[in-house]
Amino acid sequence: MEKFVLGIDIGGTNSKVGLIDESGSIAFREIFPTKSEESFDIYLPRLKEIVDKLLTITGKVPIGIGVGAPNANFLTGMVHEPPNLSWGSVDLKKRFEELFKLPTFVDNDANLAAVSELLWGCASGVKHLLVVTLGTGVGTGIIIDGNVLQGAFGGAGEGGHIEIVPNGRACGCGGAGHLEAYASATGMKLTIKEILGSDVDLALLGTALKSGDKDALKIFGESAKYLGKGLASMATILFPEMVVLTGGVMNAGPIFLEMIRAEFEKMIFRSFRGKIKVEISSLPKEDGAILGAASIVFHNGIK
Ligand SMILES: [Zn+2]
Structure with missing residues (x-):
């Protein structure tokens, strides 16, 4: 039954x-x-x-x-x-x-996103996994040897709050320069304002990226650098088989993914190069x- x-x-x-x-x-x-x-x-x-x-x-x-x-x-x-x-x-x-x-x-x-990727998503059969949710904030779920990393008190794996820019942007948590302040939808909106000087809609830019729009290439290229750096720091410690990216920011699709992969490979610990897959979640958002x-x-x- x-x-x-x-x-x-x-x-x-x-x-x-x-x-x-x-x-x-x-x-x-x-x-x-x-x-x-x-x-x-x-x-x-x-x-x-x-x-x-x-x-x-x-x-x-x-x-x-x-x-x-x-x-x-x-x-x-x-x-x-x-x-x-x-x-x-x-x-x-x-x-x-x-x-x-x-x-x-x-x-x-x-x-939870990490567990569902393991059971029903693109990480089926994977034992060491890093899942990063890119929405309003940045969350991370870590699977080690098939189990969710909870840490001493539960809630381990706050990868959105690792510092990627010294003395950088204010983060929602009270810190500064954290990945979330750059790679979340909220952070990317700030990047748009900084680089383009106006409030262009992030989803529109994501669509424009698919046709090679210059502004979109700039914004997503910059975001991929931040994200590549953050993911590489986490993966250098965890050495997962796979990194799965999910959340609204990834609607920008395969071109953005390729940019992230390239930055990730540049930043990852040398002997881990070419070994860690970076994918977009296949589960329905x-x-x-x-x-x-x-x-x-x-x-x-x-x-
Ligand atoms: Zn933070």
Whole structure:
């Protein structure tokens, strides 16, 4: 019999619930407003209602729940004062398990993205993997010997906050010169302003890159240098088999990827050259978050 899990992605604006099988197929999905001003105690019963409806419609019985949320910690099961939500700190794992009576796992988006690449994406069979999410921010998920690197307290692998430019741009974390301040969509918008002197839309430039537009080549070329440097620093320590890039910034496609590969090869530790694949995620972006959430349940051997 096919096994299903609930994959739940909690974002600052919307939440998404999906019922996903072992092959990564989505049987049903639902999106609803998170209502960031609400407390967790009001959110949870609202979520339960939506889940119950989904299970009634599909007639499926899930074997577990995977939850992706900002500041979620796999080891403690907690979310710590998620930005953009008025929840404070919540023991998400415990509250879900009490209410749904199902084994529940929680983690942050980047770690979940890494697990779903392993299970259903282009990193199938890969044991040492670095996944970098390039959206509003920059997140990293690290797989070592098939397991997510959590560090001593959970939440290890904040590769978006390594310094790539001494005394560089202010970063959202309070630091300066971090990769996120250059390679995120937010950072790239600053690069556009600095180089082109105006606010040209990033998605438009991404499209223009495909036809060899000069401005687009400049912006993406500059961003590829920052990203290549950051990825090479991380990969010099981790020596993964593969680096997978995901998130809205990668909509710019194969030309941007080639630029990143070239910079990465230039910067990587000499004896690692030519050995590490750099790829764009093959998973559907719109469902990436619920696939990621679902993947940790299977990855943790829930049967
Ligand atoms: Zn930072």
